[in-house]
Amino acid sequence: xxxxxxxxxxxxxxxxxxxxxxxxxxxxxxxxxxxxxxxxxxxxxxxxxxxxxxxxxxxxxxxxxxxxxxxxxxxxxxxxxxxxxxxxxxxxxxxxxxxxxxxxxxxxxxxxxxxxxxxxxxxxxxxxxxxxxxxxxxxxxxxxxxxxxxxxxxxxxxxxxxxxxxxxxxxxxxxxxxxxxxxxxxxxxxxxxxxxxxxxxxxxxxxxxxxxxxxxxxxxxxxxxxxxxxxxxxxxxxxxxxxxxxxxxxxxxxxxxxxxxxxxxxxxxxxxxxxxxxxxxxxxxxxxxxxxxxxxxxxxxxxxxxxxxxxxxxxxx
Amino acid sequence: xxxxxxxxxxxxxxxxxxxxxxxxxxxxxxxxxxxxxxxxxxxxxxxxxxxxxxxxxxxxxxxxxxxxxxxxxxxxxxxxxxxxxxxxxxxxxxxxxxxxxxxxxxxxxxxxxxxxxxxxxxxxxxxxxxxxxxxxxxxxxxxxxxxxxxxxxxxxxxxxxxxxxxxxxxxxxxxxxxxxxxxxxxxxxxxxxxxxxxxxxxxxxxxxxxxxxxxxxxxxxxxxxxxxxxxxxxxxxxxxxxxxxxxxxxxxxxxxxxxxxxxxxxxxxxxxxxxxxxxxxxxxxxxxxx
Numbered sequence: 001x002x003x004x005x006x007x008x009x010x011x012x013x014x015x016x017x018x019x020x021x022x023x024x025x026x027x028x029x030x031x032x033x034x035x036x037x038x039x040x041x042x043x044x045x046x047x048x049x050x051x052x053x054x055x056x057x058x059x060x061x062x063x064x065x066x067x068x069x070x071x072x073x074x075x076x077x078x079x080x081x082x083x084x085x086x087x088x089x090x091x092x093x094x095x096x097x098x099x100x101x102x103x104x105x106x107x108x109x110x111x112x113x114x115x116x117x118x119x120x121x122x123x124x125x126x127x128x129x130x131x132x133x134x135x136x137x138x139x140x141x142x143x144x145x146x147x148x149x150x151x152x153x154x155x156x157x158x159x160x161x162x163x164x165x166x167x168x169x170x171x172x173x174x175x176x177x178x179x180x181x182x183x184x185x186x187x188x189x190x191x192x193x194x195x196x197x198x199x200x201x202x203x204x205x206x207x208x209x210x211x212x213x214x215x216x217x218x219x220x221x222x223x224x225x226x227x228x229x230x231x232x233x234x235x236x237x238x239x240x241x242x243x244x245x246x247x248x249x250x251x252x253x254x255x256x257x258x259x260x261x262x263x264x265x266x267x268x269x270x271x272x273x274x275x276x277x278x279x280x281x282x283x284x285x286x287x288x289x290x291x292x293x294x295x296x297x298x299x300x301x302x303x304x305x306x307x308x309x310x311x312x313x314x315x316x317x
Numbered sequence: 318x319x320x321x322x323x324x325x326x327x328x329x330x331x332x333x334x335x336x337x338x339x340x341x342x343x344x345x346x347x348x349x350x351x352x353x354x355x356x357x358x359x360x361x362x363x364x365x366x367x368x369x370x371x372x373x374x375x376x377x378x379x380x381x382x383x384x385x386x387x388x389x390x391x392x393x394x395x396x397x398x399x400x401x402x403x404x405x406x407x408x409x410x411x412x413x414x415x416x417x418x419x420x421x422x423x424x425x426x427x428x429x430x431x432x433x434x435x436x437x438x439x440x441x442x443x444x445x446x447x448x449x450x451x452x453x454x455x456x457x458x459x460x461x462x463x464x465x466x467x468x469x470x471x472x473x474x475x476x477x478x479x480x481x482x483x484x485x486x487x488x489x490x491x492x493x494x495x496x497x498x499x500x501x502x503x504x505x506x507x508x509x510x511x512x513x514x515x516x517x518x519x520x521x522x523x524x525x526x527x528x529x530x531x532x533x534x535x536x537x538x539x540x541x542x543x544x545x546x547x548x549x550x551x552x553x554x555x556x557x558x559x560x561x562x563x564x565x566x567x568x569x570x571x572x573x574x575x576x577x578x579x580x581x582x583x584x585x586x587x588x589x590x591x592x593x594x595x596x597x598x599x600x601x602x603x604x605x606x607x
Contacts, residue, residue, distance in 0.1 A: 020497060027499030034408035035425055038473070041466060042428055048446040049439065100342045107339035123347040129583055130353060131527020133554045134576045137561045138353050141569065183353075186346055214324055216332035237434060244436020246530035247558060271438045271530070278442075278534045291442055298439040305434030309427065 049295040055288035064292060070257045070273075072282070077289035079296065081257040085267035086297075089174055089249065090242035092263070093181035098235050101186045102224075105193025110219050121194065128187035136251030139180040144171035144252055147179065152264045163261040170254060175263040177253035181245055185238035192234035196227040196315070230315040236308025240301045246271035270297045354580070361577025364570045370578075374540055374556070377565050384575050386542050386551040394457050394536060395526055397546060398464035403518055406469040410476025410514075411502060417481060426477055429470035440466050441531030448535070455537035457550035463531035468521045475517020479510035512597035516590045523586035527579055529554035553579055 050057075056064065060077060067078025104124065108117050148171025155165045155175075200223050208218030224231075254266020255276060270293050281287040372383030409425055416422040440463050448459035483506055491505040492498075507514070529552075532538075537549040538559065553575055560572035 024497045024499045027502070031408050031412045034405045035412050035421065037405060038409045038425065038469065039428070041469070042432055044447070045432075045435070045440070045443045045466070048443050052442065052446050100346065103339040104343035104346050107336075107343040111336055111339060112343065120343050120347045123350045124343070126584075126587075127346065127350045127353075129523065129587055130350075131529070131554065131579055131583060133527065133529040133557045133561075134357060134580055135353070137557060137572055137576050138356060140561055142352075142356055183349055190343070190346060212324070214328060214332040216335045217328065220335070240434045244434075244438065246436065246438040247554075251558070251561060271436060274438050274442070275530055275533055278445075279537070291446075294439045294442040297436050301434060301436055301439075302431060306431050309430040309434070313427070313430075 046298065049291060049298055053288055053292035053295045055285050056292040057288075059285060060289075064289070065296075068259060072277075072286050075283065075285055077286070079270070079293055081259050082268050082270040082273050082293060083296070084259045085174065085177075085253065086243055086269040086271070088263075089177040089181060089253065089267065089269060090239060092175070092178035093185060093242045094235060094239050096178065096182040097186040097189055097238060100182075101189030101234075101238070102193050102231060104186070104190040105197060106219055106224070108190065108194040109197035110215070110223070121191070124187050124190050127183070128191075132184065132245060132248040133251075135180055135184055136248035139176060139248060139252040140172070143179060144176050147171055147173065147176045147264075151175070156264065164263050167260070167262045167265055169264045170266055172252050172254040172266055173262075173264050174253065174260075174267045177249050177267070177269070178263075180248050180252055181242045184245060184248060185242050188238045188241065189231075189234050192237070192312070193227070193231055196230040196234075197223055200226055227315070229311050233308040233311030233315065236304050236311065240305040240308065243304065244271060244297060244301050246275050250275050270294075357573065357577050357580055360570070360573035361580075364574025365577065369571070369574055373542065374551075377563075377568065380567065382567075382571065384551075384553060384556050384571070384578070386539065387553040387556045387575065388578070390457065390536065390539070390543065390550040391526070391553040393544070393546060394460045394532075394550060394552060395464060395522060397458065397461035398468060398525065399518075399522060401461060401465035402468035402472055402521070406472025406521075407476050407514065407518075409469075410473040411480055411506070413473065414477040414480025414510075415502065415506070417477075426473070429473040429477075432466075433470040433474065436530075437463070437467055437528055438530040441533065441535060444531060444535045452547075455535060455549040457536050457543075457546040457548065460532050460536035460550070460552070461546070463535050464525045464528060467525050467528060467531070471521040471524060472517060475520065476510070476514050479513025479517065480506060482513060483509040509601065512594045512601065515597055516594040519586055519590035519593060523583050523590065526586065527554060527583050529558055533558075 056077065060067065064077065064079050065083065066080050067076075068080045069076045069078045070081060071077075104120075108121050108124075112120060148169055152165075152169040152171075152173075152175070156169060159165045197219075204222050204226060205218050208222035209215070213221065249269050250272040253269060253272060255268050255272055256266040257268045257273070258265075260267065274290050274294055274297075278287070278290055281290055368381060369383045370388065371385045372381065373386055374384065375382030409429070413422040413426045413429075417426075443466065444459045444463035448462055449455055487505055487509060488501055491501045496504065532552045532555050536552050536555065538555045539549045539551040541551075543550045557572050557575045557579065560568040560575070563569070
């Protein structure tokens with residue numbers, strides 16, 4: 001790169017030219033340095049968690065994943081109850097938020113009058129800005145009594161023959177956690193679905209309508225199939241957020257490390273047990289087991305989010 | 318013109334029903350916002366007062382406690398996090414934006430996307446391992462580090478987007494005048510991209526201001542005033558969490574008050590982001606006029 005004649009027309013004398021060259025080098029160097037630092041920080045995240053988990057990794061091996069015993073007193077640690085709670089609460093949340101979010105996105109992009117669509121869309125985006133601790137507070141004091149007092153008994157009365165809704169009804173339980181998570185992830189799904197649908201070429205719709213399909217049939221059979229990969233990406237991002245959500249879940253899931261068939265019974269998640277017990281971990285093995293839980297969570301979410309981002313990048317390019 | 322056969326009633330009905338369901342979903346989600354915000358407002362306003370904003374927390378049973386130290390702590394922690402994350406994130410974002418065709422740039426941008434989805438609790442453990450365990454104590458700085466790691470990918474992505482949105486002709490014109498790469502970046506690119514960059518910074522701040530999970534074992538919380546960032550510090554989100562899961566009615570009340578402050582702060586940052594975008598863009602447009 002040469003800096004021959006600058007904008008003001010003044011020719012660089014030798015010293016000034018040298019200064020300019022050095023400045024350019026420093027600038028480029030600073031950029032590279034920051035990029036390197038970023039890679040270092042990212043790599044450090046994985047390495048530090050691996051290192052912190054080494055005691056637990058060598059003590060329990062892969063059995064950590066399916067052992068159900070979590071007993072700090074006896075020094076026996078297994079992740080199964082937490083993995084189960086994380087998986088079940090997140091997947092229920094994803095099913096709920098996925099269906100509602102995609103439909104909401106369709107409405108915003110295809111059917112809503114411009115002004116109503118802008119207002120509803122803005123409100124849905126604001127929903128994403130509320131901090132998770134506030135969702136936890138709301139879930140604990142508003143939603144949990146409703147689930148424990150109304151929704152739970154109603155589900156038990158209707159579907160009590162299923163093990164899913166049998167047993168004692170609690171307010172803080174798997175279902176409440178799933179509902180709060182669903183509220184937290186639905187804006188992501190709705191917003192991305194809306195943007196993807198809005199970006200589909202108009203002639204797809206024209207073709208569908210020309211064949212005699214109704215507007216809804218056009219959306220469902222022509223537009224939605226063209227954005228399915230992007231919507232899958234959005235669902236993965238939302239799942240990643242639900243898996244890693246900590247504070248809101250901790251406040252409403254009941255925090256009991258058991259695997260219970262009933263959704264109306266308390267559960268526990270990977271993130272919640274880390275949040276609750278990290279500062280109370282009395283032995284180094286205990287702390288290491290908690291860090292291994294963090295490592296598992298990190299790896300799963302890297303996988304899920306990476307997949308989702310890859311999908312969205314493929315679609316948007 | 319021959320009349321087309323009309324759509325059978327069954328299909329028309331099904332279409333209408335699905336459309337109504339979609340409208341219901343969109344409206345329902347928006348309604349949840351009103352429900353949550355309405356509750357936070359109603360309960361929060363009742364708990365708000367000037368002493369609540371300025372005083373220290375008090376033990377259970379003694380009325381008149383506040384969250385003053387948490388407000389100061391959160392402000393300091395987030396500010397230090399911004400000092401760490403803004404320059405680095407902007408630099409990486411500029412690199413990824415300028416050299417978008419290079420493999421490294423694309424890798425960085427993808428990694429930033431993925432890092433943005435990493436659970437904040439895992440990043441809390443990371444901060445604990447790097448800055449708490451080796452130095453033998455909880456500290457606000459370690460919390461700032463965790464928040465900075467959460468912010469960096471957001472800053473990278475928004476800066477990259479803003480830089481990429483600058484018309485290539487603008488950069489080419491500057492280069493044609495003989496400006497070197499770094500002058501083009503400093504005098505043309507960053508100026509043109511400023512509205513997007515500043516908005517991204519403010520949105521990143523808004524996003525981490527409400528973070529709670531990574532603070533649990535970094536800042537840890539503190540009952541007293543603390544201004545030394547190497548010491549454990551009170552944080553507003555932590556206070557909400559502690560008060561909410563306590564069995565005391567008065568603490569629940571305070572949790573709602575603190576939640577209202579937190580939500581207001583986050584929303585204000587969001588509004589500031591929108592406003593700064595509009596103002597800076599107008600400034601740029603005015604500057605471009607001959």
